[in-house]
Amino acid sequence: MPRLNEQIEIVGRGSEAIAVCRCGYEIGPAAENYKVHLLMREGPVQNAGPWVDPNGIGGDRFVCREFFCPGCVTLLDVEIAQRHEPILWDVRLDVPE
Amino acid sequence: MTDTFAPEDLTAGGNGALDPVTFEILRSRLSAINDEAAMTMRLVSGSPVANEAYDMNVGLMDADGDCFAIGMYITIHALALSSTVKDIRQRFAADDVGPGDVFMSNDPYVGACHQMDVAVVAPIFAGDRLVAWTGSTVHQIDLGGPVEGQVQLGATSIWSEQPLFPPIKIVDAGELRPDVERGYLRRTRLPHLVDLDLKAMIAGCNVGVARVQDLTGRYGTDVVLAAIEGINVATAARFRARLAELPDGTWSHRGYIEYDEVYPVVVEMTKDGDSLTFDYTKSADQAGAVINCTRPACVGAVVAAVLPYLCYDMAWSPAGLQRAIEVRTREGTVVHAAWPAGTSKATTTGSFMATISAGVCLSKLLAASEGHLRQFMSTWMGGLYVEDMFGVDQRGEFFGAAILDAMAGGSGARAFADGLDAGGFLDSPSAIIANIEDIEYSYPVLYLSRRIQPDTGGAGKYRGGNTLAMTYITHDVERLPTKILHAIGTFQPGSIGVAGGYPSNTNQFVIKRETNVRDLLAGGAVPDDLGALDGELEIFADPIVKTSQGPDDVHRYVAMGGGGYLDPLDREPELVLADYVVGAVTVAHASDAYGVVIDVDEMCVDEAATDRRRRQIRDERRHSATVPGAATRQRGST
Incomplete structure (x- = not known):
């Protein structure tokens, strides 16, 4: 069964395929960016860890986006981006027809 | 590093000039020659950069300049040597390249990763037949320019960075050219150190030349040439087989270079069957100077990422890998500089982030593979x-x-x-x-x-x-x-x-x-x-x-x-405790990131408190996160 990683599998084929969290929660169509169907918490880049720009020299141009499964709230991805940038579609698997 | 040679790999290349045992002997010997050349360079060089930090490498190229064996040091250098040889092959008449010659260049638009990584290459002749090239490179601490060292702060183009020299002959038929040496050393603030490194790189090349000539003398030139092609064929076959075992799809990453503004390095990696494409065309437009890398450095950066992620058990032949890899770039970007953009800090900016971005995609490719997850x-x-x-x-x-x-x-x-x-x-x-x-x-x-x-x-x-x-x-x-x-x-x-x-x-x-x-x-x-x-x-x-x-x-x-x-939150609490014991994690981070409460008096995990803390973190997640808004929902990568 195709999978994005240990947390997210692809179930089904072709246009019917969906991304599914390990908890069984159906995230969304496999043909779409899985992240836009997750819960997201966007905050300062310092949310990524205690040693991430602790002096704030980068100002607020970068953000930390944490993506959680709406079902089990497992953390499924952490994205560092400039504030104005859209959510990155980082994994697009070819789904079997 | 091991290589599990399979006879069918060689057969697949249609190469019947040598048997598998001889092939393996020669492949290993050529690799050992690289090791000896690198060791020679380190021992001759007085530079702590080379001898203490190994910011250097060596490589062996075939007669056309394709790198079939790389030293086990900074991998991106191997492609720089290859590009430099190809430039020499194009621009020098055949009878201007002879036995005992050695060339040098620091021109990133030819092949050097940046001006500080001087490439020194030498042709290897068997009799009057050009059979291969050897090359050495060491990062130099100063090669002139307005600012000491590598980073030409304030530069607006390559004209205000270190002086360039496209490939020039530093050794002619075994004789060092003192005029060229003097001209080279004249531009540095550290002539003694730079001269020693120059001699170290030449010494490395001399070892490569002599040892490969020993091989052609012992086994015959045709057999050695068959082994060189066999290395590329076997590596390409193994690499394609590995790719075929991995899932198909597209992986994307945005890395960033901070300079006068933020420059994203954007890559989309598409894995399709037994081929791999890296597309950097959406990366930021180039800066005036300092942080860009040229296309040869970007290609080398990709190979530098592919080698450790996917080629851990095969011969490191960049030429073999390149048969299955395509790198797309757009001229005028931070990873494909257009003349006369400056590149003085390229290896810690443009090409560095090209490697990291490719590596992120490769790591996620492995994460998507059950069979290869252990290599993630x-x-x-x-x-x-x-x-x-x-x-x-x-x-x-x-x-x-x-x-x-x-x-x-x-x-x-x-x-x-x-x-x-x-x-x-x-x-x-x-x-x-x-x-x-x-x-x-x-x-x-x-x-x-x-x-x-x-x-x-x-x-x-x-x-x-x-x-x-x-x-x-x-x-x-x-x-x-x-x-x-x-x-x-x-x-x-x-x-x-x-x-x-x-x-x-x-x-x-x-x-x-x-x-x-x-x-x-x-x-x-x-x-x-x-x-x-x-x-x-x-x-x-x-x-x-x-x-x-x-x-x-x-x-x-x-x-x-x-x-x-x-x-x-899925980390075993005992592992967090073990980290605390050895000083790898603090009590505060154990609680904040892992939801693990450590009893520092008893030096144990407080299981009840940990259970409460992890529930609390999950509750915070549920209450603080929302479905992304329209502004951040745009699909695709930038």
């Missing part, structure tokens, strides 16, 4: 800090140095274990850092500390490797008049986590001015905590800083760790 690694140190320093040393001599301690970054988490603390960096399987005593002997500095910094690896079920923090003062000199501190990954952590792992820390460098450190030392203390020192803390906001250091100033920097893997 999250992001290694995603931004390198370097300090160039110049001045008069404790012996009264002018000196220049590149302090490369930050190469001991953290490695990325694996799918079954943590990343390695101070594990090195992705570009070199042999990365090391100099001993403190060697640095203190060579340069007028005194280390107060160099140690693993807890909590710097990205949190995860498996955490990224922690990195180092260093603190030092001047020693036996009035002051260090010129310090150029430079890094990427100062605003944001380049070592991204994967599948719910957090990224590492950021690079940080500060100086506390006019402290009482000497008084404390005189009293027997070795102060390390800047907070415990009097003085004024200077925090540098720019990613490149030119400054100086006085006798009471304390310089501290923290390098970059590796990225984590999977949700930290």
Whole structure:
């Protein structure tokens, strides 16, 4: 069964395929960016860890986006981006027809 | 490194000139020749950059310049040597390339990764037949230009960076050309050191030439040539077979270079059957100077990422790999500079981030494969800090140095274990850092500390490797008049986590001015905590800083760790406790990131409190997160 990683599998084929969290929660169509169907918490880049720009020299141009499964709230991805940038579609698997 | 040669690989290439046993003997011998050439170069060179930090490499190329065997040092250099040879083949008449010749170049638009990585290459003849090339490269500490060292701060184009020299013949039929040597050394502030490195690179080439000629004499030229092609064929076959075992799809990443503005390095990696395409065309337009890399460096950067992620058990033949890899770039970008854009810091900016971005995609490709998950690694140190320093040393001599301690970054988490603390960096399987005593002997500095910094690896079920923090003062000199501190990954952590792992820390460098450190030392203390020192803390906001250091100033920097893997709340609490015991994680981080409450008196996990803390964190997640808004829902990558 195709999978994005240990947390997210692809179930089904072709246009019917969906991304599914390990908890069984159906995230969304496999043909779409899985992240836009997750819960997201966007905050300062310092949310990524205690040693991430602790002096704030980068100002607020970068953000930390944490993506959680709406079902089990497992953390499924952490994205560092400039504030104005859209959510990155980082994994697009070819789904079997 | 092992290579599991299969006879069918060679057969697949239609090469019947040698049997598998002879092939394996020759393949191993050619690899050993690279090792000997590299060792020779290290021993001849007096540069701590080469001999203590291994910022160098060697390579063997076929007659056309395709690199079939690479040394186990900075991998991106191999492609620079290859590009340099190809340029020579195009621009020099055949009868201008003869036995005993050696060429040198530092031109990034030809092949050098940046001006400081001088490429020295030599043709290898068997009789009058050109059969191969050997090459050596060592990072140079100074090659002229308005600013000391590599980073030409303030440059607006390549015209205000170090002087370029496209391939020129430095040795003609075995005779060193003193006019060329003099012209080369005239431009550097460190002629003795640079001259020694030049001789070291020539010595490395001499070893390569002599040993390959020994092989052709013993086995015959046709057999050696068949082995060279066999290496490429076997590597290509193995690499394609590996790709075929991995899932198809497209992986994307945005890495960042901080400079006068933020420059994204964007890559889309498409894996289709047994081929791999890296598309960097959406990367930022180039800067005027300093941070760009040229296309040869970008291609080398991709190979530098592919080798450790996918080729850990096969011969490292870049030419073989390139048969299955396509790299797409757009001229005029930060990873494909258009003349006359400057490139003086390319290897720690443009090409470095090209490697990291490709590596993130490759790590996620492996994460998507059940069969190859064990080879998964999250992001290694995603931004390198370097300090160039110049001045008069404790012996009264002018000196220049590149302090490369930050190469001991953290490695990325694996799918079954943590990343390695101070594990090195992705570009070199042999990365090391100099001993403190060697640095203190060579340069007028005194280390107060160099140690693993807890909590710097990205949190995860498996955490990224922690990195180092260093603190030092001047020693036996009035002051260090010129310090150029430079890094990427100062605003944001380049070592991204994967599948719910957090990224590492950021690079940080500060100086506390006019402290009482000497008084404390005189009293027997070795102060390390800047907070415990009097003085004024200077925090540098720019990613490149030119400054100086006085006798009471304390310089501290923290390098970059590796990225984590999977949700930290899934980490076994006992592993968090073990980290606390060895100083890899603090009590606060154990609670904040892992939801593990440590009873420091009993030195155990408070299981009930941990259960409550993890429930609390999950509740916070549920209540603080929302479905993304329209502005951030745009699909696709930028």
